Amino acid sequence: MESVRSVVRRHPWGADAGLALLLALMGAPATAARDPGVAGWPIFVLIFLPLVWRRRAPLVVYWTVFLTWVAANATVDLPGSVLALPAVLYAVARYRPRHALWPVLAAVEIDLAVTWLLGHQSGATVIQANAVAATAVLLGMNLRTHRAYLAALEERARRLERERDQQARLAAAAERTRIAREMHDIVAHNLAVIVALADAAALTTMTAPRGAADKMEKVAATGREALGEMRHLLGLMREGREAAPSVPVPEPSGPALVPQPGFDDIDQLLDQVRAAGLPVVLTREGEPGRWGPGAGLAVYRIVQEALTNTIKHGGPGAGAHVRLRYTSAGVDLEVTDDGPHRPGRARPPADGHGLAGMAERAASYGGNVEAGPLPDAGWRVRTSLRFGDAA
Structure with missing residues (x-):
């Protein structure tokens, strides 16, 4: 048909x-x-x-x-x-x-x-003719109403899809702005360090040339690190060609910047989550490389968001397991919980931005986030981040 x-x-x-x-x-x-x-x-x-x-x-x-x-x-x-x-x-x-x-x-x-x-x-013939006419009219009206109803549903679906895409773009733009601000703090800190090291090297070039050379090596390392972070920042902001809001860079003599969390702060994060009532087990394999603070910040934020969702949606008695496997090129990250989530049933997002934020962070380091229910019960968030070009 x-x-x-x-x-x-x-x-x-x-x-x-x-x-x-x-x-x-x-x-x-x-x-x-x-x-x-x-x-x-x-x-x-x-x-x-x-x-x-x-x-x-x-x-x-x-x-x-x-x-x-x-x-x-x-x-x-x-x-x-x-x-x-x-x-x-x-x-x-x-x-x-x-x-x-x-x-x-x-x-x-x-x-x-x-x-x-x-x-x-005859009267019977007239009744039959009226019945046929009524059937034809009712059939046409019913089909017209049905088609109008389907057209309204299709238009509503198209409108909802446009609104959903618009909300997704707004969420992604907001998340890119937030990430850009965090990256700005890192880059500004590195530039302040570079200026301070360069000034010190200039003052000691004549009196302590070896010390000055050591300081210049640190300047080069810090500059490469800042360049890598800026590259990731530009990659995030390339879509839409929209620049993040301008924030003035503090002078080296100004107040100290608050350091962003990284690999070393994950244990403290898990302690905070445990204090909130969620048992968490951490499994580490390998050691993190010298990938810069942006890499540690990305891993920290993804773990933080995944555990926050578990606290909100895992239900009473749920536990979580964080697995970090460090390789020479990056990190394989997996966060699972054993909350009462059934396969095929999507966990309702808290604000619609959590998964978008994790996806943006993973994409900035060549990865993608896989989130969904486990076969029996529970929820899993998994991603692989590559930091080889960030060092």
Whole structure:
């Protein structure tokens, strides 16, 4: 049936022509039994021919068919031509507003009443004709209402999809701004260190050249680290070409910057989570490389967000397990819990931004976040971050 509907939608003229031909062939035997003569058959064809345009001009087609049928049956007996009337009644009900039906139905009822009063039709025949007309009209109205309902649902789905995409873009933009601010603190701190080391090296070049060389090596290392962090910042902000809000960089002599959390702060984070009532087990493999504070911040924030979701949605008695596997190029991170989550049932997000934030952080280091229910119960967040180019 779906393939038939598809063909009809692609070729409406052909479908209407086929319907007209089918109804004419069905009515031809009854008409031939009454022997309409040579003049009757052209009129018979003329009654069915306008059905080809029933979708494009249903009212014009109806009045053409109805008036031709009334005039023809006043002089020629064409019983089979009555099959055209339900088709045009259906077309008016299907493709025109409801108020357009009233004159159409009035014309049908007047014709039936006149033929009954003149004795041309029996009462049973009139009742049958009314039943057929009512069926055609109700079928057309029902299908019109159904199609309008489906069109409204499709429009609503498109509107919700646009709103969802807009919300996702807004969430991603807000998260990129937040990450950019954090990166700004790191880069500003590195620049302040570079300035201080360069000043010290300049002062000791003549008196302690070896110490000055050591300081310049630290300047180079710190500069490479800052360059890597800036590269990731630009990668985050490239989409949309929108710059983060401008924040003035403090002078080296100004107040000290608050350090961002990193690898060394994960234990303290887990202690805070345990104090909140969530038992957490930490498994480490290997040691973190010298990837810079941005790498540690990304891992710290992903673990933090995953455990925050467990606290909110894991339910009473849930426990969590954090696995960190350090490799030469990066970190494989997995956070699981054993809360009462069933497979196939999505955990409701707290604010819609948590997963977006984790995904943005992972994407900045060439990874992606996989979050979903475990086969039996519980929830898992897993990602792999690569820091080889950040050092």
